[in-house]
Amino acid sequence: MTSTTESSCTTETVKGTHRFQICQFSYGNVGDNDYIRSGTFRVGGFDWVIVYCPDANCIDGEGYISVYLELMSKYAEASALVDLRLINQVTGEPCTIYAENNVPNQFNSSSFEEATWGREKFMSKRSLKDSVYIRDNCLVIECVVTVVHELRVSENKAVCEVEVPPPNALEHFGKMLKDTSGADVTFKVRGETFPAHRAVLSARSPVFKAQLSEPMKENKIWHITVDRMEPAVFEALLHFVYTDSLPTMDDLDRAEKNAVVQHLLVAAIQYGLERLKLMCERILCMSLDVENVAVILRLADQHDCRKLKEACVDFLVPAERVAVMASHDYEIMKLFSPSPLADVWEKSRRPRRSSP
Known part of the structure; x- marks a missing residue:
């Protein structure tokens, strides 16, 4: 004390x-x-x-x-x-x-x-x-x-202090996510069910707000099916909506975590969660390596993530560029996402002609 x-x-x-x-x-x-x-x-x-x-x-x-x-x-x-x-x-x-x-x-x-x-x-x-x-x-x-x-200094006296605990609203929202008793909407993602609360979702995401804007009949629970998303990604999305943070994902290795974050970036864009999008970009910028830079560059190019794209380009120093261009992911990127950056890399491989 x-x-x-x-x-x-x-x-x-x-x-x-x-x-x-x-x-x-x-x-x-x-x-x-x-x-x-x-x-x-x-x-x-x-x-x-x-x-x-x-x-x-x-x-x-x-x-x-x-x-x-x-x-x-x-x-x-x-x-x-x-x-x-x-x-x-x-x-x-x-x-x-x-x-x-x-x-x-x-x-x-x-x-x-x-x-x-x-x-x-x-x-x-x-x-x-x-x-x-x-x-x-x-x-x-x-x-x-x-x-x-002359100056007079008073005797010491105790200051009445009332200790105020730190804000804990997000902690309560996190408990609310785990407590399904008040849930009024459920999401079905590849066979897994996730209960949630319409008020929280509508307050956090403009997409959820538009999706859940219809008046709800008494004692009715909404059921929504989410296509083209993995359960782990949607679970992380809900965790952010309720707590404004990402789950720890300690049970995943580095490559698995990187893959979840990539998909979570797409989900953040899909549901209009700008802060989550930037958080995912930051994590991906810090986890670039020879194995994933081509995939992340393609992702950044598709979704116009400029800062992430710049980080990928900066990563490709001459020593790393050859290894990346020899990877399978790079070949896929050339086939399905022929961005201008791929042309630049190809030109960098060609030997310069010597002047006559």
Whole structure:
């Protein structure tokens, strides 16, 4: 018995938002400090502040405000995503000005540079003047902090498994073939009787469907005689119809099995069983030898089995061709099935004339 367990890896995040209102925005910085800190707010177990610089020192002479997020917890390290916004005071909606939402920023309170993240040129004062972000000379900065904690791996837990057995419909159909109690048609093949089921035959073969299409009277069993087919071949045909496979035929030697497959190929064509036809072609391709290649070539030529015909031609390398052409089956093929290939073989036997 096998068992399966599973565990999961998750990253816990904590999000918090803080708004910092800057009153008398136009007054700029008042006092000796170059920056102003908001009140401390706590997110994800850490203390934070918004740092606002009203008069950033810019080389190009245009005035800017600077905005940062600062980690205030002492001797702390944190990983966080940051979204710095301004509030549209007409609609009340926040507008992102500068954000990092893909890779968390690493904060370390050991120094101001490592403890802060933001933008020196957050927005120019010229852009802010008479904008939707200033109302009654007030500016509102909003900061959304998402603290990312370490990965957590859960404990193993058992996975509920329901074992489903492999499909066995064909196995049941095979048993159905052996169980004659529900048979409603019998085939008589050279004195042997084979019971079967009309529904199965009609579903598998268009020829059987046409043959058995007439309505059946109550308690009537159809009796059909099959001419020009050996019982072993018809039995193999029924086995395929019910199981989609060929019988093992372990009681037959190589030549006998080859002969059955040849006749089964003809039966497959007769009853419109394309897959069975291809299976027989494949078996015959793999069992070609000097003794049977002429017969199989004649069979392939008669029933337009192109792949099988090509395999026979490929088999006839110069070393094998002489032996095949000397066989009795080859002579029969020339008499009863004079295919173009026989002419090609004859030409290959004739010595080439030397040029004068």
